[in-house]
Amino acid sequence: MARIRLDHIRHAYSRALGDAGIYALREVDHAFEDGGAYALLGPSGCGKTTLLNIISGLLTPSEGHVHFDDRDVTELTPEARNIAQVFQFPVIYDTMTVRQNLAFPLKNRKVPAAEIKTRVEDMIRRIGLEAKADRKARGLTADEKQKISLGRGLVRSDVNAILFDEPLTVIDPHMKWQLRSELKQLHREFQMTMVYVTHDQTEALTFADKVVVMYDGEVVQIGTPEELFERPKHTFVGYFIGSPGMNVLPCRMEGGEAVVSDTRIALPGSPIGFHAGQTTELGIRPEFVEIVRGGDGIPVKIEKVEDVGSERIVRATLSGTRLSAIVAEGADIPADAAVRFAPDALNLYADSWLVERA
Numbered sequence: 001m002a003r004i005r006l007d008h009i010r011h012a013y014s015r016a017l018g019d020a021g022i023y024a025l026r027e028v029d030h031a032f033e034d035g036g037a038y039a040l041l042g043p044s045g046c047g048k049t050t051l052l053n054i055i056s057g058l059l060t061p062s063e064g065h066v067h068f069d070d071r072d073v074t075e076l077t078p079e080a081r082n083i084a085q086v087f088q089f090p091v092i093y094d095t096m097t098v099r100q101n102l103a104f105p106l107k108n109r110k111v112p113a114a115e116i117k118t119r120v121e122d123m124i125r126r127i128g129l130e131a132k133a134d135r136k137a138r139g140l141t142a143d144e145k146q147k148i149s150l151g152r153g154l155v156r157s158d159v160n161a162i163l164f165d166e167p168l169t170v171i172d173p174h175m176k177w178q179l180r181s182e183l184k185q186l187h188r189e190f191q192m193t194m195v196y197v198t199h200d201q202t203e204a205l206t207f208a209d210k211v212v213v214m215y216d217g218e219v220v221q222i223g224t225p226e227e228l229f230e231r232p233k234h235t236f237v238g239y240f241i242g243s244p245g246m247n248v249l250p251c252r253m254e255g256g257e258a259v260v261s262d263t264r265i266a267l268p269g270s271p272i273g274f275h276a277g278q279t280t281e282l283g284i285r286p287e288f289v290e291i292v293r294g295g296d297g298i299p300v301k302i303e304k305v306e307d308v309g310s311e312r313i314v315r316a317t318l319s320g321t322r323l324s325a326i327v328a329e330g331a332d333i334p335a336d337a338a339v340r341f342a343p344d345a346l347n348l349y350a351d352s353w354l355v356e357r358a
């Protein structure tokens with residue numbers, strides 16, 4: 001396994017696009033530590049696949065360098081980089097059996113026969129295909145074929161990293177959870193460097209120790225699921241992670257306090273590093289918005305209340321800005337409602353970036 005360092009990577013898909021300033025990756029400067037489980041998370045088109053293909057060697061970046069440990073691999077082919085890759089759709093040999101498919105990458109690398117047998121049998125069990133081990137892949141379902149693909153990626157122990165590009169898209173929803181747990185287990189046992197691309201936050205947050213959130217060709221935050229939830233570095237992260245996402249309320253700053261709709265809100269600590277002229281916003285997660293009687297907080301207009309199991313989501317507007325609150329089932333929602341915010345859960349943003357506090 002290896003530490004993967006992306007050194008000032010930029011990528012445009014053609015010279016003309018680059019000349020026009022259209023970059024699929026605008027600037028990525030980041031390291032994936034050896035043995036880490038990372039998810040690359042972001043909306044469609046933000047550059048996740050581009051970044052993954054630059055790591056694997058399917059693409060050469062327009063600018064910057066890729067290092068595996070101390071070695072510059074920017075110009076090396078995927079084979080020479082010794083990477084295992086699992087794509088969205090199965091990449092397997094249809095005429096081989098499940099067992100042969102799994103053994104193939106090991107035979108290719110001249111692994112001793114006894115070791116191949118042990119590894120292949122272990123992998124067959126992990127992907128739950130014991131009953132079909134001697135069946136040709138051709139007759140299997142899309143779901144089962146993708147499990148073989150996953151198995152082929154995971155069966156080798158000598159790879160520098162394993163890269164997954166939305167690998168569970170074709171998997172039946174009830175199997176997704178099981179396979180994700182299996183991946184996590186394998187990571188715990190063998191500490192492989194894994195990079196997992198997804199646009200699904202549940203998938204990212206349950207798989208990864210560190211989530212790399214991408215937006216518009218850039219990495220906007222790298223953090224643990226808790227860090228992304230509690231201190232989103234960019235309003236996009238707050239909005240994208242969580243359900244519903246973080247509320248973002250326009251505010252103006254006066255004497256160190258935020259003013260939202262004529263109500264002054266004291267912020268914990270003193271904001272540092274922002275200056276007058278920047279657009280300021282307050283971020284607050286719906287979990288930390290309390291619904292109170294009018295007069296006890298900032299007045300809001302309740303638009304809708306949704307029941308979601310043991311809690312309710314209150315959709316409201318505050319001076320025209322949409323705001324959500326999560327309240328307990330059976331909690332009082334007065335007609336003349338107002339909101340209060342948990343002070344420690346407030347984050348201030350300037351031009352969409354988190355303002356640190358002293």
Ligand SMILES: Nc1ncnc2c1ncn2[C@@H]1O[C@H](COP(=O)(O)OP(=O)(O)OP(=O)(O)O)[C@@H](O)[C@H]1O
Binds near residue numbers: 042046
């Ligand atoms: N071969 C290509 N030629 C030109 N532009 C491309 C090419 N492949 C991707 N792009 C563009 O590069 C940007 C990033 O695409 P990329 O596929 O990396 O995003 P993504 O985050 O993986 O999206 P998705 O989740 O939809 O796969 C997009 O604007 C896309 O249209």
